Amino acid sequence: MTPPGPTAHPYMANSAPELRRELLDAVGVDDVEELFVQIPEDHRVKEPIKLPPALRSEAALSRHLRDVLSRNVDCEQNLSFLGGGVWQHYVPAVCDEIAQRTEFVTSEWGTPASDHGRNQAWFEFASQLGELLDLDFVGLPVYSWGCAAGHAIRMASRMTGRREVLVPADLNRERLAVIRTYCEPPEMPSHIAIVEVATDPQTGRLDVADLEAKLSERTAAVYVETPSSLGVIETEVERIAAAARAAGAETILGVDPISLGVLAPPGQLGADIAVGSTQPLGVHMNAGGGVGGFIATRDEERYARQYPTLQVSIAPTAKPGEHGFTMTLFEQSSYGRREKGNDWTGNSVYLWAIVNAVYMTAMGPQGFVELGELILQRSHYAAARIGELPGVSVRWGGFFKEFVVDFSETGKTVAEINAALLERGIFGGGDLSTGHPHLGQSALYCVTEVHTQEDIDRLVEALAEVTR
Numbered sequence: 001m002t003p004p005g006p007t008a009h010p011y012m013a014n015s016a017p018e019l020r021r022e023l024l025d026a027v028g029v030d031d032v033e034e035l036f037v038q039i040p041e042d043h044r045v046k047e048p049i050k051l052p053p054a055l056r057s058e059a060a061l062s063r064h065l066r067d068v069l070s071r072n073v074d075c076e077q078n079l080s081f082l083g084g085g086v087w088q089h090y091v092p093a094v095c096d097e098i099a100q101r102t103e104f105v106t107s108e109w110g111t112p113a114s115d116h117g118r119n120q121a122w123f124e125f126a127s128q129l130g131e132l133l134d135l136d137f138v139g140l141p142v143y144s145w146g147c148a149a150g151h152a153i154r155m156a157s158r159m160t161g162r163r164e165v166l167v168p169a170d171l172n173r174e175r176l177a178v179i180r181t182y183c184e185p186p187e188m189p190s191h192i193a194i195v196e197v198a199t200d201p202q203t204g205r206l207d208v209a210d211l212e213a214k215l216s217e218r219t220a221a222v223y224v225e226t227p228s229s230l231g232v233i234e235t236e237v238e239r240i241a242a243a244a245r246a247a248g249a250e251t252i253l254g255v256d257p258i259s260l261g262v263l264a265p266p267g268q269l270g271a272d273i274a275v276g277s278t279q280p281l282g283v284h285m286n287a288g289g290g291v292g293g294f295i296a297t298r299d300e301e302r303y304a305r306q307y308p309t310l311q312v313s314i315a316p317t318a319k320p321g322e323h324g325f326t327m328t329l330f331e332q333s334s335y336g337r338r339e340k341g342n343d344w345t346g347n348s349v350y351l352w353a354i355v356n357a358v359y360m361t362a363m364g365p366q367g368f369v370e371l372g373e374l375i376l377q378r379s380h381y382a383a384a385r386i387g388e389l390p391g392v393s394v395r396w397g398g399f400f401k402e403f404v405v406d407f408s409e410t411g412k413t414v415a416e417i418n419a420a421l422l423e424r425g426i427f428g429g430g431d432l433s434t435g436h437p438h439l440g441q442s443a444l445y446c447v448t449e450v451h452t453q454e455d456i457d458r459l460v461e462a463l464a465e466v467t468r
Contacts, residue, residue, distance in 0.1 A: 083446025119325035134267025139309030148293030150182025231402030241270030261368030282359030308343030
């Protein structure tokens with residue numbers, strides 16, 4: 001039995017009748033419905049929405065939330081082989097410890113003392129990531145890899161005065177959707193046309209001949225990834241960069257920073273701008289929150305002047321041996337000029353920059369080498385075992401961390417296979433059949449350092465059962 005409650009909601013002060021009346025009087029209307037008359041009738045709900053009764057107490061709310069959250073099954077309870085943009089990597093305890101320190105987790109802008117420590121941490125993030133990428137100029141992170149790619153394309157367009165970008169046809173569909181948003185609709189004055197470049201069905205790599213045929217005086221940039229969003233290592237980035245440069249276009253290279261202990265960095269491959277995700281660098285998997293995307297270039301003014309992000313610089317002070325840290329190029333960001341800045345960077349993930357710096361410090365150069373080699377060994381072991389199953393094949397070799405498994409010949413859909421795996425406590429690979437229908441019933445599997453040989457063998461045994 002629900003006891004009668006107050007007419008005002010306990011968490012909404014403005015729901016009290018006298019306060020509602022005061023608000024309506026202040027805006028000059030008699031009824032709240034008058035505020036919504038501009039919404040067309042056919043866009044409005046005709047009947048009241050059937051919602052459960054309001055929760056009248058904190059205890060009831062707390063219990064309700066616990067009940068809802070208990071329905072979730074996470075990647076700690078289940079064995080997960082999901083990737084495709086957010087990956088399960090080990091997060092050292094020191095990353096969480098530093099992230100929870102009050103001088104970092106509280107206000108973005110604090111006191112001169114706390115700002116000094118925060119700015120130094122941000123500077124270390126940029127310095128370490130720049131060394132990993134073999135590039136000199138790194139901005140503070142934006143919301144995601146897709147956001148970073150979108151900003152980079154707009155940077156290239158401003159630099160070249162051109163309005164077209166070439167992207168891989170097999171690009172991650174969510175990332176492509178974000179890029180399309182940054183490139184704006186055709187009706188907008190700043191629209192950037194997206195031209196898809198074919199991938200070679202035999203190798204999964206970019207068809208360089210098709211790319212060279214599509215390069216023109218309209219091309220602002222070529223966007224390419226290695227590993228690609230399907231895990232394939234691109235072997236002709238230098239040729240692609242040279243072709244783009246000859247056409248007067250910029251080369252934007254998307255990379256997974258975890259791979260750079262074993263793969264050549266963007267600076268050595270001829271990339272002008274590098275982008276990617278910072279989530280593998282000590283950030284837990286999450287849904288609905290920012291995971292971090294970086295933008296990096298050579299330290300040249302023509303690039304620096306196009307950044308939409310915040311930058312941190314180091315400089316000596318009047319006291320010998322002492323250094324200070326400060327924001328540079330602040331006036332060209334949306335923080336400094338709002339809508340007149342180079343771009344609107346939106347939500348910030350600056351706490352993750354500190355976590356990333358802690359992670360890279362803990363790993364060190366040799367740590368990245370060992371981690372990359374371990375991921376290569378385990379992912380290729382998994383691919384070899386899975387490829388032995390009847391009716392199952394791995395589409396391409398030469399991959400890092402992620403690989404495409406084709407189940408078409410089993411006669412079962414990826415959805416059916418994943419549902420059966422879930423019953424066995426396993427999250428199967430991401431279903432590619434909708435976003436990439438030309439790949440048939442294929443799934444993107446991800447194997448990282450968290451997966452043991454026993455985990456992989458368990459997956460193979462389960463797949464053998466569910467694909468019969």
